[in-house]
Amino acid sequence: MKKQLLGLFATVSLLAACGNGAGNEVGTDEAVNPGSAEGLKDSYIVGLDDTFAPMSFRDTDGSIVGFDVDLANEIGEMIGAEFTFQPIDWVMKETELNAGNIDLIWNGYSITDERKEKVAFSDAYLDNKQIIVTLADSDIETKADLEGVVVATQQASATLDALYADETGVVEKFDGGEPILYPTFTDVFNDLDSGRSGAIVVDEVLGRYIMKQKGAENYKVLEENFGEEEYGVGMRKEDVQLQEAINNGLAELRENGKYEEIYETWFAE
Incomplete structure (x- = not known):
C-alpha cells in the first residue's frame, strides 16, 4: 500500500509538472504578441x-x-x-x-x-463641422435663406442630429418641414448637382474633399454652419x-x- 501511494504521488507530481510547463509555454507565446499580453x-x-x-x-x-x-x-x-x-x-x-x-x-x-x-x-x-453647401450661383447666403428650400443630408448621420439640435427653428421651415435623406453623402452631393435640392448639409472634412474632386469653383460654402464637433x-x-x-x-x-x-x-x- 505504501509503495502504491508513493507511486500515485509521483504520477500526480509528474502531471502537475507537465501542466506547469504547458502554462509557461502559453505565457511565452503571449509575451511575443503584444495584443494578447494586454x-x-x-x-x-x-x-x-x-x-x-x-x-x-x-x-x-x-x-x-x-x-x-x-x-x-x-x-x-x-x-x-x-x-x-x-x-x-x-x-x-x-x-x-x-x-x-x-x-x-x-x-x-x-x-x-x-x-x-x-x-x-x-x-x-480630428475636428469637424457641419457645413451648408450650395451651387456657386445660388442666392442662398445665410441659414435664414433656407426657408422654403429643399435641403438634403445623409440618414442616421451626425449631420442629421446636428440639424435637429439646431435651435434657430430653420429646419422646420425647409421645404417639406424636414431635410430629405440619402444613404450616402455621395448621393447627397448628386442631389445638389442635379438641382433637386437647393442646399445640402455635410461633414466639412468630406464635403471639402468631394468639392475638390468635382471642382471647388462649382460650389459655395456658407459662413454659417450647424455646429462643430470631433471625430x-x-x-x-x-x-x-x-x-x-x-x-x-x-x-x-x-x-x-x-x-x-x-x-x-x-x-x-
Missing part, C-alpha cells in the same frame, strides 16, 4: 461607410483606403493586432457593433451625447483595454510625427 485580440473588424472620402473609401482598384484606414493600420501594428475593414449599412452601425458583427466604428464617427449612450469613444482625433473611434463599452490601447496609439502617433504625416497625405490642401 488582453487584446489578434484581429478586429472595423465597420465603415466605404464612400466617406477621404476618411475611408474605395480607390480605382477597389481597395479601401483613406485617413482612418492609415491611422488604424498604424495603431494595429503598435498593439500587435490586424484590422479588417468591413463596409456596413451606416444606419445599423451601433447595432452591428453591439451584436458583435464588428468591433470598431472607425470612419469619421462624430462624438455626440446620443452616441455615448450606445458606445464607448476613443479620445478625439472618435467607437467601440463596445466593455472593451476598456481596447479603448486604452487605441488612445495610447493615437497619443504616440502625435508624439512621433506619424499622425502629421498621415494628415498631410489626405489633407495637404
Whole structure:
C-alpha cells in the first residue's frame, strides 16, 4: 500500500509538472504578441461607410483606403493586432457593433451625447463641422435663406442630429418641414448637382474633399454652419483595454510625427 501511494504521488507530481510547463509555454507565446499580453485580440473588424472620402473609401482598384484606414493600420501594428475593414449599412452601425458583427466604428464617427449612450469613444482625433453647401450661383447666403428650400443630408448621420439640435427653428421651415435623406453623402452631393435640392448639409472634412474632386469653383460654402464637433473611434463599452490601447496609439502617433504625416497625405490642401 505504501509503495502504491508513493507511486500515485509521483504520477500526480509528474502531471502537475507537465501542466506547469504547458502554462509557461502559453505565457511565452503571449509575451511575443503584444495584443494578447494586454488582453487584446489578434484581429478586429472595423465597420465603415466605404464612400466617406477621404476618411475611408474605395480607390480605382477597389481597395479601401483613406485617413482612418492609415491611422488604424498604424495603431494595429503598435498593439500587435490586424484590422479588417468591413463596409456596413451606416444606419445599423451601433447595432452591428453591439451584436458583435464588428468591433470598431472607425470612419469619421462624430462624438455626440446620443452616441455615448450606445458606445464607448476613443479620445478625439480630428475636428469637424457641419457645413451648408450650395451651387456657386445660388442666392442662398445665410441659414435664414433656407426657408422654403429643399435641403438634403445623409440618414442616421451626425449631420442629421446636428440639424435637429439646431435651435434657430430653420429646419422646420425647409421645404417639406424636414431635410430629405440619402444613404450616402455621395448621393447627397448628386442631389445638389442635379438641382433637386437647393442646399445640402455635410461633414466639412468630406464635403471639402468631394468639392475638390468635382471642382471647388462649382460650389459655395456658407459662413454659417450647424455646429462643430470631433471625430472618435467607437467601440463596445466593455472593451476598456481596447479603448486604452487605441488612445495610447493615437497619443504616440502625435508624439512621433506619424499622425502629421498621415494628415498631410489626405489633407495637404
